[in-house]
Amino acid sequence: MSKRILIVDDDPTQRRILEETIKRLGYQTCTASDGEEAIQSLEQSDNNDIAVMLLDLVMPGMSGQEVLERIRHNPSAPPTIVQTANGSIDTAIDAMRSGAVDFVIKPVSPERLEVSLKNALKIDSLQGEITRIKRKVSGTMTFDDMIIRCEEMTRVASIGKRAAVSNIPVLVEGESGVGKELIARAIQGESDRAGGPFITVNCGAIPENLVESILFGHEKGSFTGAVDKRKGKFLEADGGTLFLDEVGELPLPAQVKLLRALQEGEIDPVGSKRPVKVDIRLISATNRDMIELVKDGKFREDLYYRLNVFPVQVPPLRNRMDEIDELVDYFITCFAAEEGKKIDGIDPEALRLLKAYNWPGNIRQLENTIFRAVVLADDAVLTIDDFPQIAAHVDGFEASVPPAPSPASDVQTHEGPAIIGDESTIPHTIEVSNDASDQVLGIPAMTTGGEIRPLDAIEADMIRLALGKYRGHMTEVAKRLGIGRSTLYRKMREFGLEARLN
Template sequence: MTQAILIVDDDPAQRRILEEVVNRDGYRAIPVESGEAALAYLEGPSGADISLVVLDLVMPGIDGMEVLKRVHPAKPNLPVIVLTAHGGIETVVNVMREGASDFVVKPVSPERLHVSMRNALKVNALTGEISRLQKRQRGQLTFADIIAPSQAMDPVIRLGKRAAQSNIPILIEGESGVGKELIAAAIQGEGERAGKPFVTVNCGAIPENLVESILFGHEKGAFTGASDKHAGKFQEASGGTLFLDEIGELPLDIQVKLLRALQEGEVDPVGSKKPVKVDIRLISATNRDMLQMVKEGRFREDLYYRLNVFPIHIPAIRQRKDDIPDLVAHFIRRLAAEEGKEVVGISNEALGMLCAYDWPGNVRQIENTVFRAIVLCDGETLQVSDFPQIASMV
């Protein structure tokens, strides 16, 4: 989905020039003729689609400075490039103080505006990604940070928000790569444990002989190689959330100890003479049919029902293809900025091809595919030829 740029200028001729520059650069220009119209658009339902504002400073009625003063507090992450016929120091200082990303002196040079738009969008993409990463690190990610506009994801978001209001054990089900950890992080970020530790454990990636030590900790000298005391993931997560991914991979003997830890609210570190109290909110995830594993004796029935109190199923991408355009646009902005590439969008033909593909690897595969395409791309728009692996399968 091409990024939309709002052009605000009362001069019709100037608007046409700016519109041509914006469209030629591969963006979608949305021209308006006044500050009042700009505020109405930004505050309306389509305002969230705007990635950048090109704003004339001097206009009758509500001028550019007033627009900037009202927009920046409400949308602090929206970059604004101010156009001014007077490039004096005082003017520049004032607009930058009010939150402008850059200023361009009239008459507008297409090359100067081109550079300014690219820089503002790149910085904004990286800033947004850094903000998401920081919020995730601080345990403050919310559902508003998740790209999931399709109706198929509505039940997931609704259940996740409801679950966030309690400490009920949650089992998130879904194929690999659908974003189970992201949903778990958002549940914590919208609950009373926001800002507390969010500790992730991939149960399928731990060597079997180390599972107990990693989960519950160990004392110094408890076994060969235990040269120091180790707290374990349960103690690390105490006060916050413990996310056990691929929980179906846990060995049966560890399942018994996990059940006891959940029932008693305490863990027994390897080699310790007394248990340690822990206060965790448990969220588990699996890409397996857990009920079938219970029937086959590969997963304890009592533990399954202890974990599966509040199930949330995340549909695969092939079942929510309306999410693909937004996900692709997000990955293009972020990865192009990270790689220093001039890619700003994707052709309709290429996007149609991506939407037609079933994506067995889900969101993770989309991200990796867009990353490869950006590396291959020599222009400003991703084309079908930049996705050779997908093109050969659709």
């Protein structure tokens, strides 16, 4: 459903002129002839389909200023542009103080109106993003907070909603980066556990000897190194959802313990005298073929059937090309705002390129690609030149700037897109502790010839190591390295480390 501009003006001629101008600018409109009617339209607005309100200040009955006061504390109210008669700047200032985002002086030129509307629309989409982030953090996001514009994903959402009404264990299956975690969060947000904890366990990253303690917790002093009591992921998730990410990676001994906990509905914290009851909703995710893992004896069949009571299959992005337009717009708006850059959109040719590519890293790769483009773009509209890596992999497209040169060999990351690297500087592991859980990866300070290595070579190694470890989760990589995401992208370009996008 496309968004509309609500025009509020008591003068019918003005209303008609504004309607025509705004329609000519390519937006849909609706109108109200006074303050009360405006409030009513906002209240009845279906799914907040009013994106911006253009509000006359001087009207009989409820004035524009009063309308502003009324909607001021309503978080779902659209950004408002007020219109004032020439000379009444004081009223315009009052209106801005009451939350209007801009004011235009009557009669407004189409050019001025267009700029003002564009800015207000950006604020509107950012408001959406802010609400989305808030909901994600508070465990209340739903499928409506996701961009879903194709039949397959609409089906996924309706299956997810169905799963949400019961406490049935769900297995979300799909390639890396398709949105499995977001779907898991939406299932929780649609359920009566909304607002409860959402605890993620990355099953591939737990050291085998700590599985029990991480999942079920331990008492203080229950084993060497247990200096404090640990609650454990199951108890942290009590009343909410336990999300077992990459569940196929769970080591076999841990599978036995998990199965027992699920069968009994209670857990035995390490060193505790009695079992503890927990109330959790279990959602697992995998990008592996679980049946294959079961056949190969790598995953217990009985556990598989316990986790996979309700399967949700998420299609890869290449089968969801109808969603690309909107996802691209969405990411551009978010990242341009985040970076404080003015990016109006993408040109049709570049969009055609993005649609012709097959996106092996799915939405996460698209998100990273748009972020890179926004950070490095010189102009207000993204072009093919902002996507050199993609253009290099799609026949018939060529960027005038070539992708960053690729050094000698590739470092294959754990999974997901490979990261271009140079084997001679691949960091190796040095064990600095007897405790396997404390194993630290080291980066050589010296060359094999015994000389000190340059700082930027070490920095490049560090970034490469983090990229491999966090499998292209760029936000995590930047966070762990203690640098901003844009700095990370700049450095990756500088060091020729950009993710190879095929």
